[in-house]
Amino acid sequence: QVQVVESGGGFVQPGGSLRLSCTVSRSPFSIGHMGWYRQAPGKQRESVATITRGGITDYAESVKGRFTISRDNAKNTVYLQMNSLQLEDTAVYYCNAKRQFATVEYWGQGTQVTVSS
Secondary structure: OOEEEEEOOEEEOOOOOEEEEEEEEOOOOOEEEEEEEEEOOOOOOEEEEEEOOOOOEEEOHHHOOOEEEEEEHHHOEEEEEEOOOOHHHOEEEEEEEEEOOOOOEEEOOOEEEEEOO
């Protein structure tokens, strides 16, 4: 069974940095698009950043210039470097991975990011 394991969340003060990691394991198929989504209390889940297998990235306007997504295809791992964190970045962050050439997708369990002074 495919496993999606995230790590790297935590508590940070405004202006601080965190790095999230997510690894997809036990997948018999190649992984295509990967991405990070987040859900704040009382809000809908939103896309934060996505990256194709070839490295093309896309970011939500609210994080452009502050967050960087990257991936290691050999390890089926995606990263999210978050700098200049703001109070409004507080949310549960979820990793998403899509099977290449298919409509199947996988979600991680979520990791909490709290930005507070």
